[in-house]
Amino acid sequence: MATVALKDVTKVFPDGTVAVDTINLDVNDGEFMVLLGPSGCGKSTVLRMVAGLEDPSSGAIMLGGELANDLPPRDRKIAMVFQDFALYPHMTVGDNIGFPLRLSGVEPGPRGERIQDVASALGIGDVLARKPGQLSGGQRQRVAMGRAIVRRPGLFLMDEPLSNLDSGLRAELRAEISGLTRELGVTTIYVTHDQAEALTMADRVAIMRKGVLQDVGTPTQVYGRPATLYVAAFLGSPRMNLLEASVYVHLDRYVALNLGEQALYLPWDDIRSRAVAHYHGERIVVGMRAEALTPVAPDTAGDVLHGRIRYLEHHGHESLAFLDIGATAIVVDEMGTPVERAAPGQRGLRRFNQVMQRLTGRATESSGPALEVGGGGGNRTSVLPDPGRHHRRPAELAVRLAPYPQVSPGHPLAVQVRMDALHFFDERGDRIDVGWR
Ligand SMILES: Nc1ncnc2c1ncn2[C@@H]1O[C@H](COP(=O)(O)OP(=O)(O)OP(=O)(O)O)[C@@H](O)[C@H]1O
Numbered sequence: 001m002a003t004v005a006l007k008d009v010t011k012v013f014p015d016g017t018v019a020v021d022t023i024n025l026d027v028n029d030g031e032f033m034v035l036l037g038p039s040g041c042g043k044s045t046v047l048r049m050v051a052g053l054e055d056p057s058s059g060a061i062m063l064g065g066e067l068a069n070d071l072p073p074r075d076r077k078i079a080m081v082f083q084d085f086a087l088y089p090h091m092t093v094g095d096n097i098g099f100p101l102r103l104s105g106v107e108p109g110p111r112g113e114r115i116q117d118v119a120s121a122l123g124i125g126d127v128l129a130r131k132p133g134q135l136s137g138g139q140r141q142r143v144a145m146g147r148a149i150v151r152r153p154g155l156f157l158m159d160e161p162l163s164n165l166d167s168g169l170r171a172e173l174r175a176e177i178s179g180l181t182r183e184l185g186v187t188t189i190y191v192t193h194d195q196a197e198a199l200t201m202a203d204r205v206a207i208m209r210k211g212v213l214q215d216v217g218t219p220t221q222v223y224g225r226p227a228t229l230y231v232a233a234f235l236g237s238p239r240m241n242l243l244e245a246s247v248y249v250h251l252d253r254y255v256a257l258n259l260g261e262q263a264l265y266l267p268w269d270d271i272r273s274r275a276v277a278h279y280h281g282e283r284i285v286v287g288m289r290a291e292a293l294t295p296v297a298p299d300t301a302g303d304v305l306h307g308r309i310r311y312l313e314h315h316g317h318e319s320l321a322f323l324d325i326g327a328t329a330i331v332v333d334e335m336g337t338p339v340e341r342a343a344p345g346q347r348g349l350r351r352f353n354q355v356m357q358r359l360t361g362r363a364t365e366s367s368g369p370a371l372e373v374g375g376g377g378g379n380r381t382s383v384l385p386d387p388g389r390h391h392r393r394p395a396e397l398a399v400r401l402a403p404y405p406q407v408s409p410g411h412p413l414a415v416q417v418r419m420d421a422l423h424f425f426d427e428r429g430d431r432i433d434v435g436w437r
């Protein structure tokens with residue numbers, strides 16, 4: 001069983017850089033796990049620790065359920081492909097692929113068969129006699145893959161294997177790689193900073209930021225219910241619209257989300273209102289993806305936002321309009337410091353007490369010991385924005401339009417908001433669970 005488990009794994013380099021911070025991750029047998037995050041977030045370090053090329057500073061690396069911290073790399077039954085893989089230029093494609101087999105003493109007969117099998121699977125069966133210099137970039141990449149899988153590893157580690165290729169070839173190889181590893185049933189950990197690559201290839205995606213794991217789930221889960229503001233901002237194109245909203249509860253009527261000059265309203269009997277009402281008088285972040293916004297006639301009633309087109313982007317198959325709606329956008333800083341977390345229980349209770357106090361003008365009975373833990377009812381945490389985490393700017397609401405629409409910058413536009421597709425985040429950047437979907 002080729003499973004991988006990281007248990008509280010931390011890597012601190014001698015210069016004090018914390019590259020990986022207390023990561024817990026399980027990769028199932030045969031699973032295609034993608035590690036996603038911006039440059040420097042620790043992806044390669046995780047991979048190198050799994051391969052045994054780097055020792056964790058603390059924590060356990062488990063392979064097939066066994067502690068592997070002290071297992072030498074050659075005993076880990078792992079194959080690895082890097083971004084800047086090197087082929088032997090003087091050897092033919094066939095010899096390059098067969099090289100690991102020759103090293104481990106496989107006879108020429110069976111070796112030739114294995115090379116042929118792997119090369120056919122990768123679509124390079126007809127170029128086995130060529131030298132690497134006579135191949136295209138995509139073919140060379142396939143040879144590197146072939147060399148890695150020819151020994152039938154239980155675990156396949158790939159570190160940005162496609163980043164040197166042009167976008168057309170990347171898309172093609174993306175499908176091939178995930179198809180091939182699934183066919184072979186090889187457990188794979190694949191590193192990329194490209195969110196589209198992650199969402200299209202992965203069984204599950206693990207999103208990292210500054211050495212900290214932010215969220216793990218199927219592409220549908222992490223895209224549909226991002227655990228943090230950071231994950232919400234990182235996944236999807238165009239990026240999720242993240243608007244600052246101040247919450248105001250009108251008891252028994254609705255919860256208003258004031259977005260600067262305009263507002264959206266959650267009906268009081270809507271299950272989501274309960275969770276959002278806890279933030280009465282505070283600012284939260286409301287996320288809406290472009291697919292939650294539909295252009296409508298300007299006099300349409302209901303959950304509609306009005307704006308003016310600031311600029312347009314034409315992508316061929318669609319155009320994007322960026323609207324000025326008089327709201328404030330929250331811009332997530334990719335490289336910002338990791339979010340500090342209070343224990344959720346404490347935070348929830350403290351918040352409940354604060355809100356009830358403001359709504360009713362008096363302290364609730366339950367305020368007592370738990371409030372002390374939180375540092376007293378006056379311990380209001382940061383208000384958006386926190387320096388170094390995310391910052392604010394006038395919102396440009398991204399809206400999808402048909403290709404080349406008959407509108408131009410300055411043109412007014414109304415959009416209907418699908419209220420059931422909104423995301424909510426607190427001032428720490430954590431998802432507010434509104435109990436649906
Ligand atoms: N040997 C080292 N000594 C000190 N710091 C290191 C060392 N190797 C990596 N780092 C640092 O650890 C952090 C994580 O590096 P890592 O290579 O894992 O990032 P990454 O997510 O793979 O980035 P990229 O997408 O650019 O490849 C970075 O801040 C990097 O500078």
Ligand SMILES: [Mg+2]
Nearest residue numbers: 043044045159
């Ligand atoms: Mg890297």
